[in-house]
Amino acid sequence: xxxxxxxxxxxxxxxxxxxxxxxxxxxxxxxxxxxxxxxxxxxxxxxxxxxxxxxxxxxxxxxxxxxxxxxxxxxxxxxxxxxxxxxxxxxxxxxxxxxxxxxxxxxxxxxxxxxxxxxxxxxxxxxxxxxxxxxxxxxxxxxxxxxxxxxxxxxxxxxxxxxxxxxxxxxxxxxxxxxxxxxxxxxxxxxxxxxxxxxxxxxxxxxxxxxxxxxxxxxxxxxxxxxxxxxxxxxxxxxxxxxxxxxxxxxxxxxxxxxxxxxxxxxxxxxxxxxxxxxxxxxxxxxxxxxxxxxxxxxxxxxxxxxxxxxxxxxxxxxxxxxxxxxxxxxxxxxxxxxxxxxxxxxxxxxxxxxxxxxxxxxxxxxxxxxxxxxxxxxxxxxxxxxxxxxxxxxxx
Amino acid sequence: xxxxxxxxxxxxxxxxxxxxxxxxxxxxxxxxxxxxxxxxxxxxxxxxxxxxxxxxxxxxxxxxxxxxxxxxxxxxxxxxxxxxxxxxxxxxxxxxxxxxxxxxxxxxxxxxxxxxxxxxxxxxxxxxxxxxxxxxxxxxxxxxxxxxxxxxxxxxxxxxxxxxxxxxxxxxxxxxxxxxxxxxxxxxxxxxxxxxxxxxxxxxxxxxxxxxxxxxxxxxxxxxxxxxxxxxxxxxxxxxxxxxxxxxxxxx
Ligand SMILES: Cc1cc2nc3c(=O)[nH]c(=O)nc-3n(C[C@H](O)[C@H](O)[C@H](O)COP(=O)(O)OP(=O)(O)OC[C@H]3O[C@@H](n4cnc5c(N)ncnc54)[C@H](O)[C@@H]3O)c2cc1C
Ligand SMILES: Cc1cc2nc3c(=O)[nH]c(=O)nc-3n(C[C@H](O)[C@H](O)[C@H](O)COP(=O)(O)OP(=O)(O)OC[C@H]3O[C@@H](n4cnc5c(N)ncnc54)[C@H](O)[C@@H]3O)c2cc1C
Numbered sequence: 001x002x003x004x005x006x007x008x009x010x011x012x013x014x015x016x017x018x019x020x021x022x023x024x025x026x027x028x029x030x031x032x033x034x035x036x037x038x039x040x041x042x043x044x045x046x047x048x049x050x051x052x053x054x055x056x057x058x059x060x061x062x063x064x065x066x067x068x069x070x071x072x073x074x075x076x077x078x079x080x081x082x083x084x085x086x087x088x089x090x091x092x093x094x095x096x097x098x099x100x101x102x103x104x105x106x107x108x109x110x111x112x113x114x115x116x117x118x119x120x121x122x123x124x125x126x127x128x129x130x131x132x133x134x135x136x137x138x139x140x141x142x143x144x145x146x147x148x149x150x151x152x153x154x155x156x157x158x159x160x161x162x163x164x165x166x167x168x169x170x171x172x173x174x175x176x177x178x179x180x181x182x183x184x185x186x187x188x189x190x191x192x193x194x195x196x197x198x199x200x201x202x203x204x205x206x207x208x209x210x211x212x213x214x215x216x217x218x219x220x221x222x223x224x225x226x227x228x229x230x231x232x233x234x235x236x237x238x239x240x241x242x243x244x245x246x247x248x249x250x251x252x253x254x255x256x257x258x259x260x261x262x263x264x265x266x267x268x269x270x271x272x273x274x275x276x277x278x279x280x281x282x283x284x285x286x287x288x289x290x291x292x293x294x295x296x297x298x299x300x301x302x303x304x305x306x307x308x309x310x311x312x313x314x315x316x317x318x319x320x321x322x323x324x325x326x327x328x329x330x331x332x333x334x335x336x337x338x339x340x341x342x343x344x345x346x347x348x349x350x351x352x353x354x355x356x357x358x359x360x361x362x363x364x365x366x367x368x369x370x371x372x373x374x375x376x377x378x379x380x381x382x383x384x385x386x387x388x389x390x391x392x393x394x395x396x397x
Numbered sequence: 398x399x400x401x402x403x404x405x406x407x408x409x410x411x412x413x414x415x416x417x418x419x420x421x422x423x424x425x426x427x428x429x430x431x432x433x434x435x436x437x438x439x440x441x442x443x444x445x446x447x448x449x450x451x452x453x454x455x456x457x458x459x460x461x462x463x464x465x466x467x468x469x470x471x472x473x474x475x476x477x478x479x480x481x482x483x484x485x486x487x488x489x490x491x492x493x494x495x496x497x498x499x500x501x502x503x504x505x506x507x508x509x510x511x512x513x514x515x516x517x518x519x520x521x522x523x524x525x526x527x528x529x530x531x532x533x534x535x536x537x538x539x540x541x542x543x544x545x546x547x548x549x550x551x552x553x554x555x556x557x558x559x560x561x562x563x564x565x566x567x568x569x570x571x572x573x574x575x576x577x578x579x580x581x582x583x584x585x586x587x588x589x590x591x592x593x594x595x596x597x598x599x600x601x602x603x604x605x606x607x608x609x610x611x612x613x614x615x616x617x618x619x620x621x622x623x624x625x626x627x628x629x630x631x632x633x634x635x636x637x638x639x640x641x642x643x644x645x646x647x648x649x
Contacts, residue, residue, distance in 0.1 A: 030468060030588050033430075038582050068585035081585040091585075 028087050031072075035094035038067065043098030050101065050222035051367050054214070056181050057222055061105055064095075065136010070109055074118055078130035085257070086319040089264035093315075096268025097275070100371040101222035103265045104378075108177040108223075109133070111258035112379075113140025116188050116199060120242030120250050125201060129186055138185035143173035143228055144251055150174075151384050154248060158191035158230060160200060166236040167193075169200060173228040180211040180226040188241060189230065196245030200235055208233040219370035256329050258379045259336040260322065263315045266336075266343035266375045269368060270311060273346035274304045276365050277353045284355075291353070300349045307342035314338050330392040337385035340375035347372040398451035398545075401507035402442040402475060403498065403525075405432040406459040406466035407518045414518075420488050421614040423518055429459065431466035434513035436580035439470045441543055441573050442511045443581075449545060452476045454505045458486065458497045462598050471591035472583030478594070479505060483601040485608035491519070493610055495527030500604040502532065508568035509550060513575065514539055529570035536570045537563050541577045 024032070042060050050057050064070065072088045074080025081087075088110065096103035114133040117125055117140065132138035149155035158171025169191050173179075179187055184204050190197050202209060212227040242250055278301055281292030291297045314335040321328040350365040351358035358365045376382045390397045406429040408414060415424045431439075442453045455470045455478035457463075462482040471478060479501050486497070502510055510529075515522035529536035540552035541560060550569050553560040583591075601608055627642070629635045643649045 026468075027588055027592060030465075030472065030583070030591075031585060034469075034472075034583050034588065063582070066584065067582050068587075072585050076586075081589060083585060083589065087585070 024086070024090070027083070028090055031083075031087050032090045032094050034067070035069070035091050036097070038063070039094055039098035043095065043102055047099035047102070047222070048362070048364065048367065050099070052221075052361070054216075054221045056105075056224045057102060058182055060102060061139070061181075061183070062136055064102075064106060068135070069106055070114065070136045071134025073110065074114065074130060074134050078118070078126055079132075079134035080130070081134075084319075084323045085260065086316060086323055089261055089315060089319045092261050093264040093268040093271075096265040097272045099222065100265060100269050100368075100375075101220045103268060104220060104223045104262075105139075105178060107258070107261040107265050108142070109139050111261050112142035112254065113178060113186075113188075115257060116142060116241060116250065116254050117186075117201060119254065120199065120246075121201070122238070124238060125241065129201070132185060137183070139178050139181055139183045141176050141179040141184060141187045142251075142254070143176045143179065143187055143189040145174050145176070147172060147174045147227075151381055153190070153251065154197070156190055156192055156197050158189065160191040160193045160198060162193075163234065166234065166239065167200060169202070169230050169233045169235065171230050173230070175215065175225055176228055178224050179228060180214060181224045184224075187228070189228070190247045190251060191230075193244055197247040198244050199241040199247040199250055201239045201241050202230075202233060202235055206233050206235065218373060219367070220374055255379055256332050257322070259332040259385075260315065260318045260328070262375065262379050263311070263318070263332070263335040263339040266339035266372075267308065267311045267315050269343040269372055269375070270304065270308050270339070270346040273343070273350040273365065273368050273372075274301065274308060276363075276368075277301055277304065277346075277350045280354055280357075297353055300353060304346045304349060307338075307346065311335070311339035311342045330389055333380070333385040333388040333392075336380065337382055337389070340372075341382060343375050344372045398449055398509070399505060399507040400442045400446055400451055400453045401456045401502045401505050401510045402435070402439045402453050402470065403510065403512040404435045404439065404455050404457045404467055404470050404478075405513075405516045405518075406430065406457055406463050407432045407516065410517060416617060421617045422488055425460050429463045429466055431469045432513065432517050434515065434517055434575050435466075436469075436473075437575050437577055438511045438513045438573050439473055439475065440578045440580040441540075443474045444578065445509075445511075445543060445545060446474075454478065454507060456498060456501045456505065456510075457481070458489075458494055458501075460487065464596055467596065468591050469583060471594045471596075472587040473581055474587060476594065478596045479599060480596060481599045481601070481604065483608070485601055488610060489608070490610050490612035491521045491523045492527055492612070493606075493608065495524050495531055496606050497601070497604060498524065499528045499531035500606050501599065502528065504599075504604075509545065510534075510568075510570040511543070512570065512572045514572045525570055525572035532568070532570070534568045534570050535565040536572070537565055538572045540571050540573045543571055543573065 068081050069091050071080035072083040076082045092103050092107050117129050133140050160167045160169045187202050190199050208231045210229040215225050281297050282290050284291050318328050318331040318335040347368040351369045354365050357363050387397050409428050409430050417424050446453045453475040455467050455475045457467050458481045467478045481497050512525040526536045537552045539555040541555045542553040544551050548567050551564040554563045555574050
């Protein structure tokens with residue numbers, strides 16, 4: 001017995017030290033306040049119309065570029081702001097309080113678009129693309145998903161073959177964010193080369209690259225999403241991103257970063273649901289008073305607040321670990337899983353609190369309801385997040 | 398050339414506001430931000446400075462060494478700031494405010510002051526003209542456009558039915574109207590850079606200004622609730638009736 005006890009004690013891992021309270025710096029708070037200002041004057045008044053008209057708000061996205069939001073995390077030598085990932089997540093969260101579509105434009109533009117070029121590009125690639133991407137005069141997309149390869153990205157079928165002077169790429173990509181806007185200048189795609197998968201940087205408008213008509217989506221109407229067809233797209237030697245055959249590992253790393261910012265987006269979305277629900281519960285009357293005095297309604301809102309607090313702690317813990325150079329793969333998956341499911345639940349309950357008005361397109365919560373579902377699917381489905389978490393605990397799923 | 402841009406830091410208008418029951422002054426204990434009116438003045442100053450290769454220095458009087466609103470102006474692109482804070486300034490009236498600001502302007506070496514026409518909270522609209530009088534500089538008020546040509550400052554002065562062109566020789570004080578320009582959002586780099594820009598904190602003694610207040614607010618009453626508007630149902634004559642109504646209240 002004693003032996004077993006000591007064995008258990010010996011096997012307890014040492015408790016990690018980390019700050020319990022997340023304290024944001026002056027710079028981070030001022031950035032969040034600035035983006036919040038931008039959201040109240042530029043996003044909130046227009047988001048309903050963008051949604052209805054399926055319009056990518058290019059003017060506002062350009063303004064975000066001028067504000068340096070696309071460059072926050074990149075070094076100054078590439079036109080970036082040399083800021084941390086936490087700051088970037090704050091910007092995404094604030095945007096999502098106004099509109100999920102414009103928030104994913106930033107999140108994907110940086111996390112999926114510019115980040116691979118920065119992480120794996122050579123000096124020439126970085127110099128060619130990052131300065132325009134950081135200042136928002138250009139937008140980048142990342143094409144990983146294919147009609148027959150989503151969660152199972154290793155099943156990628158697109159192919160790249162060597163030519164005398166570079167590569168010829170053929171295949172098709174599905175659901176690629178930011179791939180067809182007026183300001184899209186570059187798309188990174190993954191394709192099979194020899195044994196492995198590699199990544200290639202393709203300038204928009206390259207001969208053989210067809211951007212298919214925009215999808216009609218359940219939500220995220222103001223975000224730009226297209227399928228891509230690559231029919232013998234010829235690119236130079238320099239367009240290979242990083243090492244040949246390492247593409248699979250590369251995008252797994254990229255997705256870990258992206259998951260934290262998608263979690264921040266989900267957090268902002270849930271906060272928007274809370275804001276609208278709270279205001280409605282205080283002003284909508286039934287049975288002689290505001291509906292917020294019914295416990296059934298008040299408790300839904302209490303649950304929303306609880307989930308938001310928990311999501312916030314998870315998001316900024318994952319971001320903080322990344323900023324401190326600590327491993328964060330599991331924490332990113334945990335934050336993404338929890339925050340996105342919290343956002344979907346918050347949107348569902350917000351519609352319930354709004355009653356019939358919530359089912360009508362004029363109400364913001366109808367849009368939040370449609371916008372939130374994708375959060376549990378994009379950049380790794382909830383099932384995939386659970387798989388990552390379970391694996392990190394040593395389970396062979 | 399140096400341009401002094403006035404920045405009043407005021408309680409966040411989105412948060413609930415309260416008056417102190419004894420002094421009838423605004424309670425200024427919570428979070429303070431740049432007065433929206435002044436973000437126009439700062440933008441006008443920055444645009445002018447960019448054109449002339451000049452430098453913008455922010456001047457503010459605020460309780461408790463408050464700098465958060467000033468930081469916004471620095472993040473927008475101003476080069477430095479002077480903030481005057483002193484316990485003796487609690488309950489300052491517009492004239493004392495103007496004396497403090499005028500003295501602070503003298504220290505900056507600026508030859509152009511840009512203020513807003515009126516603040517959002519106090520709203521007396523008297524400070525810019527008082528500062529001009531104290532400095533002995535001309536006051537050009539209600540500017541919707543501002544340009545400097547050599548040593549001449551020229552404005553378009555907003556009037557009820559258009560604008561007047563007014564000019565004066567520098568040094569001068571200009572007050573700009575809200576909506577004259579679109580204030581830029583501070584960029585992330587601007588926010589990062591603002592951290593290391595110099596902010597000089599001064600007391601009344603540093604400026605050699607005495608805390609004399611000649612004015613006291615004796616009482617404050619709620620404004621009359623707005624009466625319900627008149628609804629014109631369109632039976633084919635609504636247009637005529639609306640025109641007649643607008644004519645009657647003399648807005649046509
Ligand atoms: C609006 C939008 C924007 C997008 N933007 C981009 C983009 O910019 N770039 C990009 O590359 N992709 C993008 N995607 C694609 C997105 O990442 C994929 O849709 C997502 O990864 C899921 O892949 P899939 O659609 O092929 O689903 P599948 O992989 O076919 O999954 C179907 C179902 O099976 C489940 N499943 C699959 N494998 C397992 C497993 N091992 N265990 C348990 N369950 C499993 C999934 O969780 C899901 O419920 C976008 C998608 C949308 C809708
Ligand atoms: C309810 C109430 C009633 C008041 N009544 C009076 C009164 O009758 N008489 C009186 O003298 N005072 C009065 N005050 C006090 C007055 O508001 C303050 O003295 C204030 O500091 C200056 O006046 P203002 O905000 O009205 O300035 P305004 O003249 O409206 O301001 C014009 C511009 O001057 C600049 N400016 C003003 N203050 C500052 C500052 N602190 N720092 C930097 N720039 C600045 C800004 O650019 C501002 O937009 C009253 C205050 C309250 C709350």
